[in-house]
Amino acid sequence: MTDVSETVPVALTTRKDWSSDQEVRWCPGCGDYSILSAVQTLMPDLGVRRESTVFLSGIGCAARFPYYMDTYGMHSIHGRAPAIATGLATTRPDLDVWVVTGDGDALSIGGNHLIHALRRNVNITILLFNNQIYGLTKGQYSPTSEVAKVTKSTPFGSLEHPFNPLSLALGAEAGFVARTHDMDRKHMMETFRRAHAHKGASFVEIYQNCNVFNDGAFEQITGKDNRADMLIPLMHGEPIRFGSEGQFGVIMDPDGSVKVVEVATVGEAALLVHDEHLENPGLAFQLSRLSRGPYEPTPIGVFRDVDHDEYGQQMAEQIDAATERRGPGDFAALLRSGSSWTVS
Amino acid sequence: MPDTTIDPTSPHLIDRVVIRFAGDSGDGMQLAGDRFTTSSALFGNDLATFPDFPAEIRAPAGTLAGVSAFQVHISDHTISTPGDAPNVLVAMNPAALRANVSSLPQGATIIVNSDAFDERNLHKAGYDVDPLGDGSLSAFSVYEVPMTSITTESSKELGVKPRDAERSKNFFALGLISWLYTRPVEPTLEWITEKYAGKELVKEANLRAFKAGYHFGDTAELFESSYEVKPAVLEPGEYANVTGNTATAWGLVAASITSGLPLFLGTYPITPASDILHELSKHKHFGIRTFQAEDEISGIGAALGAAYGGALGVTTTSGPGLDLKAEMMGLAISLELPLIIIDVQRGGPSTGLPTKTEQADLLHAMYGRHGEAPMPIIAARTPSHCFDATVEAVRIAVKYRTPVILLSDGYLANGTEPWKLPELADQPAIDPDFATGPNHVLDDGTEVFWPFLRDPETLARPWAPPGLAGLEHRIGGLEKADGSGSVAYDGANHEHMSRLRAAKIAGIAADIPPTDVDDEEGARVLVIGWGSTYGAIAAGVQRVRARGHKVAQAHLVHLNPFPADLGDVLKRYDKVLVPEVNLGQLSRLLRAEYLVDAQSLTQVSGIPFRAASMESALLELIEESADSGSATEEGSD
16 A cells, blocks of 8 residues: 555544444443543544544444544444454554444453554554443443342342443553543543553543443542542642642552551651653552542543554564565565476 | 396486485484475476475474475476375384375385384384284385494495484485486585585585485495486576465565555464465565564554555465454555465464465465454465465555455475566556545545545555555555545445445456466366366376376465356356365355355365366266266256
8 A cells, every 4th residue: 555644734623524424322321422532632633644544343332433534434343443453553654543442342252452552562542431331232231330239130239340441451461541531621631642652552541431231430539629639630740639729649668558648647748649651650559549439539641651663663574584585575585485397 | 127228337328317315303304304305306307396294393293193294306308296196205213104105106205214224213203023023014025224333334434423424414315316216416415515514524424425325326236227307398588486475475576566555564473384484584685574473463554554555555465364454454455555474384273274275264374363354365376386476465555455365285385396487577557556645526626535435446445554644544454435435324325435445356357367277178177276286186187198198287376265256157067076175165266156066075185186086076077077968968858
């Protein structure tokens, strides 16, 4: 394929240019609308081309996302978008590849593909819409649902301990890991911008409200009146501090775990200073486990941002090195690479 | 009858011989067989090989389960099978003898490593009494050669430890058989020298063992004579001896070059398909990307992603992997993107017989997806034909924007035959014909790109990888409206699209050659096969004809769609025999499609058909056909 990026300047676009002609069919009031809006509003700012942008998805409510973006896009099968994205991103380094997924899609049926795409560091940006419920199949518990959740498939309460998506991504050694939520467009845009700018696999968890099957799941932390005391904005190089009057902070205990404290008690100097760029994922991992669920103070923002070699680029480099060493492939020579003989 | 013309100093000429090297998995029998094959190929014989090894890498030494064998058939004329039964068995231990003796015809030669016939090994092989001494082998010519001790002795002065020295005994066996069949020794000596360069002790020990074996044959006066199989008359040209897996890999490279599509292989290691990955991963300078995925699903998923991006997307697998890939194949059918799925079949169900051959995935390839999900199927028939079959699979996939299944099997994958090397210029043209701009004008005059607007002749949709401005579009697994490609749930459209997808695949029949029938005037019996049974069927047909009977043979490469004339061909014969290494799959398809009384000849024992079983089945049918023919004539009187 011809890469046009060298020759044609990026056209100025508006949000409208990134919106397809398809009618958006999520339930009225769904958190997905605000995520779509944040992405569509952000795209003109990124200085990227519509024709070089691809949205891939699996199955679920979130997976309808590509239909609404006027870019290239594929709505594939359940859980497999990271696998498809791996083939696309490694063969087409000129493209911006986004994967839109949900908690069931990414963490249940597609868990294997997710962790391997992250560990290989494929150059893709993964947006995980976490609503802690199965929406499209009408309300069964998901791998991020809290223990004892009563749903259609668990009338006596679910028995399963939920995944912590960020801990999982960090365990797979993802280079970029962040969290945002559907009630704050500005924060979403800033987080998506950072995720897009990161070379390699980027993972963003978005707390997203499903107003039909799990309404208010994040209300205790993302509600307008609750945010100040319940969301902990992570800022690189800054002491981790939150609260309507900055009265709370985070410190690290001698055992390496982190906890919320009152600043007045420990003193400002004791607060943990956030560092996104630590090679050791330990700090990011501890922060990902600071909150046990969306009812305790929960960090948002970029947990980790470190650069590692990107998979597709390494693949290309192997090809270049082999070509330099052996010259471009010669088919006649390939056929004669074992023993060959002539019959006259 | 004694042949009085033998000059004891010169080799006895024979037209063909089948040799089976058998030993423990760790004895290096595959290597010995492979080297014997190579020197025979370089010598100019026609040949066919059949490696036969257990699934375990190292089963317990000395046991029947651990026996690994390599059968090679060399000949001075064209042959098509590795031979029904060995004329010569090389048995490196009692287990190798016991596992193979029942397949030997009377009068066969058995050469045993007598050093290995101790009480312990005899016991492990299940012998209460030493078969070398109890007369049970009296139907054969048995030669007892102390291979281990001569091998160890030959490298004694090198200072090699006896346990290491013993490991060269496969080269001793190879040397002995090379003498017995008058093989040129230089290719093997050169190969050892090159292969073990840098490992001086190993190299020298192997060279000495090989020479010791060769000289033993010459000087021991154990054998009455050596034998010679003259070169076969092959079409002039350059040849190489290839396995099916190598030919498949090279076919992908060729198709990548002729189409201009960069090759992307997404796959997960599985026996017996992994060698395709191994081969392609060596040739990155062709711009090839090989991706060892986390699982079978990711392998095909990444291949589909690559195809979406405008690459030649390929996945390779065997039975259990094919099961897992079914959903992604359905997506590829719905997206109408080119994709190659190579299934190197093995014994099933489940893990089944990983290293043994079978042809039982045909109906899976044909029907193994939910919904109406038709897909072209191509089957390779010999190791070298894997090359042509692969190129054909790519041609169809690209031209018709469809996933294609290529069926190979364990026998083709590991078997070899001499192959006249093809020219790239003779390969069919494959034009990706990417979309270049809008293809439709809306009522208001706007030019748009419709991803599902079809070529009226092929019914193929445009292939528009991301990157071109103005062609941005969304595709997916939901049913889409014909033309615009927008999500469409209405029944009439689904009916239309289902029939369109079926018609597109069925229409390929107009683009493939008619049924290739090797007919004989007056033949009333047709034998029709597919895949790796080709060699055995051809050999069976040859034998039947040599007995003066008439029989026609056809072999299908295209299994979906079938060649357009297949129904007419089948109806020309009184009897149709369908030999398959399954319980009757093509026969069902033929019966269902053409309402013919196709008769099955089936076998699922993990090994290819023997020419002899083909021969007897054909003779029986010919007889039946003659009987029923005369009955009809009587009736009409």
